[in-house]
Amino acid sequence: MATKYNFLKPYTFKNGTTVKNRIVIPPMTEAAALENGAVSQDELKYFDIHTGGAGMFITPVLNVSNDGKGFEGEPSVANDKFMPGLIKLAHTMKQNGTKAIMQIFDAGRMSNSKILRGTQPVSASPVAALRPNAETPRELTEDEIEQIIEDFGQATRRAIQAGFDGIELHGANTYLMQQFFSPHSNRRNDKWGGSLENRMRFALEIIKRVQKSVDEYADDKFIVGYRISPEEIEEPGIRLDDTLKFIDVLADQPIDYLHISMGYAWRTSLNDKSDDEPIILKIKQTVNNRLPLISVGSIEKPADAEKVIDAGIDFAAIGRESIREPNWVQKVELGQEDSIHYQLSPTELDSLGINSAFLDFLNSMNADLHWVDKKEAKDNFDKEIGGVEGN
Structure with a gap:
């Protein structure tokens, strides 16, 4: 086995869970679930082929409620009827010691009435996303917000009972958890909006409810992760200063890792072009070893992953490259890097x-x-x- 790479070394979380290496397959939509959200045989085939090498494999996102669906072919964890497929999915992913993590979300305004079969999408406020053909969402009521928080808790229960090793809260990529944090999509003046503290509340309440399910149904080694997007380009929108303040709070919550969603691992600020420090390093400094970090974005070759680990980031996620080369980790371990496929x-x-x-x-x-x-x-x-x- 090749030992020259630090990303092949195991990592142990504070809760005692050990993952066999520092390589993560991030959540990548494959749009192949059945129409009702059940796991399909095509999905099981894909995961069977691509698992077994990485330390952690995170599923494509699953919606926690019917009205939280974001796209066709999206798997769902919104009902107990999906449990048989979810059990098969967890079992399939957990090959050769790979940890299976279920990513969960509510799409909010990033859906539409066609996908929701005639139902208007919802969000923190009735503000349409700045994208072509975006529909204006309906503002969620207090009771509906509380129900969505409960939906995340129930989704976590199902993930535990299906045999997953953890869940990842999708607070990134402009979906509902990010919509509550964003001053563009959240124009509320109640306890769920307005101040930075209030805009954090939805995510923090979800984390609290998820932890309740973990305490009740899981053992003490169940993993809870959080994925975040550092910035928005909308005006008003999320800026890095607010994100770092939010991350400072997140680092003290009952979560086990923070996953930074960017298209390039070493990306600098989208809004402050004079700032040439990579965002991931700013986040690393803010977290100050309180949580492990996952960095993702254009990591393809072993040298790319090793650069991330050498910078003090705990995990490197390979996305599109894992589609092209399902045996990426295994080939590195065997010293067969020259046989890794980088084209399709x-x-x-x-x-x-x-x-x-x-x-x-x-x-x-x-x-x-x-x-x-x-x-x-x-x-x-x-x-x-x-x-x-x-x-």
Whole structure:
């Protein structure tokens, strides 16, 4: 086994849980669940192929309530009827010691009435997202806010009972937890909005409710993570100063890690171009060893992951590269780095568990999959699945 990389070393959380290495597969939407939100056989096939190497594997996001659904093909943890599929999913992911983490969320205003089958999307305030064709959401009532918090607690219970090793709260990527924190989407003047302290409240209450489920249903080694996006470009919107204050509070909450969602691990501020310090290092300083951090974004080669660990970040997440190369960790361990695939051929899709729904979603997100031959890829799509159209 190759031992020259620090990312191959195990990590032990404060709760005593040990993960076998510092590589994480982050949550990546594959849009392949059944229409009602149940786990599909295609999803199980994909996870069976891609698990077993990383220390932690985080699922694509699951909605905690029916009205929290964000896109077609999204798996759900909103009802006990989904438990049989969730049990199979947890079992499939937990191969060779990989820890299975379920990411959970409510999409809020980032959904629409078509996806919600005629129901108007909701958010902290009736403010539409700044994106094409965005619908104006309905403002949540106090009782509805409390119900969503309860939904997160029940989703956590189901994750525990299904056999997952942890959950990750999706407080990033402009979804409902971030919407309450953002001054763009949250214009409330009650205890859920206005001041920075009030805009933190929704997330902190969810964490409190999740911990109640952990205390009641899990052993003391269940992992609770939180994913956060550092900035928004909207005006008004989340700025880094507020995020660092929020992270300072989060670091003292009953969570086990903080996952920083960025497209590039070493990204600097989107709003202050004069600041050339990577955001992840600012967050590391704020956290001050109170929580482990996961860094994600364009980490592809072993040297990329090692650079993250050498900077004092605890985990490196490989996203799109893990789609192309499901045996990335295993090949590094065996000293077979030269055989790692960094490009994708259309002839490999089935062997990688990539079905047409997943492929459509990746195309709609303009994901750069590093095709071996882009013309070959297009010709193959046209031939095999009748072309790829964005959602």
